[in-house]
Amino acid sequence: MSTVELRGLRRTFGSVVALDRLDLDVHSGEFVSLLGPSGCGKTTALRIIAGFDWPDSGEVVVDGHDVLGLPANKRNMGMVFQAYSLFPNMTAQQNVEFGLRIRKQNHEARARRARELLDLVGLASAMSRYPRQMSGGQQQRVALARSLAIEPKVLLLDEPLSALDAKVRVQLREEVRRIQLELGITTLYVTHDQEEALSISDRVAVMSAGRLEQLGTPAQIYNGPRTSFVANFVGTMNKLEGVVISSEDRVVRCGPLTVTVPDPSFRHSVGETVELYVRPEDVRLELLSNGASPRAGSFEGRVTSLTFLGPVTRVGLQTDLGPLLSDVSSAVALNLAADTPVSVGLETDALRSLVSSTTTPDSSSSDSSPTALLS
Amino acid sequence: MALVETAEGGLQPDVLAGTVSRKRRRARRWTFLGVLPFFAFITLFLLIPTGKIVLDTFETATGGFTLSNVDAIFHAPYPSAFEFSIELSALSALWGGILGFLVANAVLHHGIPRWVRPAYLSFSGMAANFAGVPLAFAFTATLGSLGVVTVLLKHLGINIYPTFSLQGLLGASLVYLFFQFPLMILLMVPVIEGLRKEWREAASNLGAGSFGFWRHIGLPVITPSLLGLMVLLFGNAFSAYATAYALGISNLPTIQIGQFVNGNNGYDPQDAYALAFGMIVVIVITIIIYSLLQRRTSRWLK
Amino acid sequence: MAQVSTASAAPASHRLRRARSRVPLWHVLWLVLAAIFFLLPIYSVVRFSLEGILPGQGIFHWYQTVFDDPNFRSSFWLSVQISLETVAVSLVLMVPTVFWIHLRLPRLRPVMDLITILPFVVPPIVLIVGLAPYIEKFSWLAVRPEVLAFIYVVFALPFLYRALDGGLRAIDLKTLVEAAESLGSSIPGTLFRVILPNLRAAIIGGSLLTVAICMGEYTVASLLGFFTFPNYTYEIGTSTAYEGVALTFISFILVWAMMLALYLLGRGGRAAAGVAIRE
Secondary structure, three states, X not given: OXXXXXXXXXXXXXXXXXXXXXXXXXXXXXXXXXXXXXXXXXXXXXXHHHOOOOOOXXXXXXXXXXXXXXXXXXXXXXXXXXXXXXXXXXXXXXXXXXXXXXXXXXXXXXXXXXXXXXHHOOOHHHOOOOHHHOOHHHHHHHHHHHHHHOOOOEEEEEXXXXXXXXXXXXXXXXXXXXXXXXXXXXXXXXXXXXXXXXXXXXXXXXXXXXXXXXXXXXXXXHHOOOEHHHHHHOOOOEEXXXXXXXXXXXXXXXXXXXXXXXXXXXXXXXXXXXXXXXXXXXXXXXXXXXXXXXXXXXXXXXXXXXXXXXXXXXXXEEEOOXXXXXXXXXXXXXXXXXXXXEEEEEOHHHOEEOEOOOOOOOXXXXXXXXXXXXX | OOEEEOOOOOEEEHHHHHHHHHHHHHHHHHHHHHOHHHHHHHHHHHHHHHHHHHHHHOEOOOOOEOOHHHHHOOOOOHHHHHHHHHHHHHHHHHHHHHHHHHHHHHHOOOOOOOOHHHHHHHHXXXXXXXXXXXXXXXXXXXXXXXXXXXXXXXXXXXXXXXXXXXXXXXXXXXXXXXXXXXXXXXXXXXXHHOOOHHHHHHHHHOOOOHHHHHHHHHHHXXXXXXXXXXXXXXXXXXXXXXXXXXXXXXXXXXXXXXXXXXXOOOOOHHHHHHHHHHHHHHHHHHHHHHHHHHHHHHHHOO | OOOOOOOOOHHHHHHHHHHHOOOOHXXXXXXXXXXXXXXXXXXXXXXXXXXXXXXXXXXXXXXXXHHHOHHHHHHHHHHHHHHHHHHHHHHHHHHHHHHHHHHHOHHHHHHHHHHHHHHHHOOHHHHHHHHHHHHHHXXXXXXXXXXXXXXXXHHHHHHHHHHHHHHHHHOOHHHHHHHHHHOOOOHHHHHHHHHHHHOHHHHHHHHHHHHHHHHHOOHHHHHOOOOOHHHHHHHHHHXXXXXXXXXXXXXHHHHHHHHHHHHHHHOOOHHHHHOOOOO
């Protein structure tokens, strides 16, 4: 299978910078998601790789060869579009056979391969159906089968599930991953849905405003966000303001709380104001009986809102450190109501200090992702 | 008080249900009133005159039933006029259609400079409306016996006259082309735009070049539309009067009918009805073919 | 981690940008041929209209002659009058009808589609034959130019309908009307206050097309004996040489100006497809 490297891709549309010197390495057989909000450049990057657009500068290297000189129809990549890409005048089978027909394969070979692939996506029974006779989910499966029929080196998917119902989306994403693992094909997957990206990728590339914010495994991205954008885009983050008390020991005072920042690369001078982040699931709550004080290391808070999310309830709190969100199991939340006083504790191992974006030079982090941010 | 289901699927007390549905029925009858003026107008100014022609064709001057009028159009000079008109219309529709498609496609290409599309589309709007008297004169100035192009060709040693004539099939087709061709461009643009970008990109991604796309997807999908529009063009040319008149063409059914209305004698006035009827028959066939093709179109381009 | 190389400098990016906007020669060919075909007659007309000038006369002599001709003004004015009447009647007739159909009678839409194709293909000449007896019967009425306006309403029908239909399809009519109703507006009130402003482009576009049709219609006008502008053009064109071409060019400019206005209004897409006419 193939490797894909993006080197210094830059693309502007008039005054809008869609891609700002993007670098990315995709290993052979890897499933990498490009994750980010609308307009971050992820689709632009994908289209450039596929050949439907050209960058202003930069290189796209597949297996060591620059493919930018090749027209789209010679790059041998499979692409699955967001919607409407099946040819309306052809049945599912004919759609899947199309690439093979162009390559002048004979009738039986084509039919065999089409059946094989439609089987793979579970639609062998729909071979003679036209796109308008299929549901959105079925159409996308046929589109996937069609793109795989030509045995491409690279598979590109541009938000293939965005137009589908939520339940179908979850089902299909598992299938896409299963098929990708089975075939071992190098895959680039564009999405704005972080749950989707985290659940099926080998690595996730979080993008914003044409730049790569962070590249890492789903766990690295979630547990070790390196910028506040990543922290806020993937999951939710609480923000705390504090003042540095000791630079060497990395001690910060936030309101009534004194914490030690776990990250050894945290270097700020005494008296500097910094921002610290902690995820709602790392904010612990305990009921405070009347008049009792919170124990050492915790502080007082008051419940302001309760949002039932199913297994977990998101509790809005007002504290001396400002407003905070805490995720507790819904069983525990049954004991909470508006204005209930609680004792709030933070998992200090989970405190992070983040820079706002990758524009400011960043010291290397402690987790061991080999392909780091831009320098 | 019982609850009853309404037509929309909600529930309401049964006492009200009766009155509501009665009101709804009455409302439905009144809604047709809103479009009455329009249909009255159409009936008066379009359907009745057309109907009258159909009926009067089978009437003698005194009021009895006859087929002799219809028979008359099968005698000279009418058949040749119909033939010429059909040839002329078909030729200008065919070439207008093909050229219109090619230019529309060119204008819609993603890479062309931004000024091209507005320039060509607004000019097409102009040219399509320019038919009639001024067009005939413009072509006379171009390809008439003293026309600019005629003279130019003469300088190059090519003498197009007397074999060429603006009243002949080739000459008249060229003139008609001037409004057929842009008409097709304008009509074709939405059709080509209806070909989703995703289809082209998917085709390209799967290895097809531009030719492959058109051969397997593009043309199959728009052919019904293409043909339908060409049929429309045919009808348009077949009905032409002013351009032909100003060019001095006389062997067209439209011109011949005109001569009756003008009061030229030498033709039997009942023939006017027959001629008009003949034209209506051709037009009706045109419309039927067009409708059938339109229905096929909407299947793909939804 | 690869360092960003600065080797991808100007030459490569030029190549990339060109790759992006490469237009196949095939398309260029047809665009050029079309341009030649369209511009030749225009050029010929202009060429002719500037010839045959005697010394002492300005280069626009023939144009001047035409403008000075009182018949020019009277025929032009008559055509304008009829055009405006046609537009007025058409709008009063069509706007409520199309609105009503979209709102309450969507099932009539295919019927409308068919009916509005009819005037496009029924030759005016055939229509005249059908109307002739009535015109004779009401000959006292027939000399009023309003008759022509009513007939022109039928001709303009397909184009006005397409324009209005397109305009209504672009707005979510049902939602707007229901919203207005919930705020207390009556249906006619809604039509005037809410829908019409949103249809402005479609209405103006359709009206421009109507005017273009009326200003250029020759057949019915001449056969009914009205001395409209196209009629005048015909007379001048067949009796003179140079004034005729000058007048032709004036007609061209006139139509072109209207179409340009139409295009600028609709920014190309929908309005231009509202399209053209027979002659």
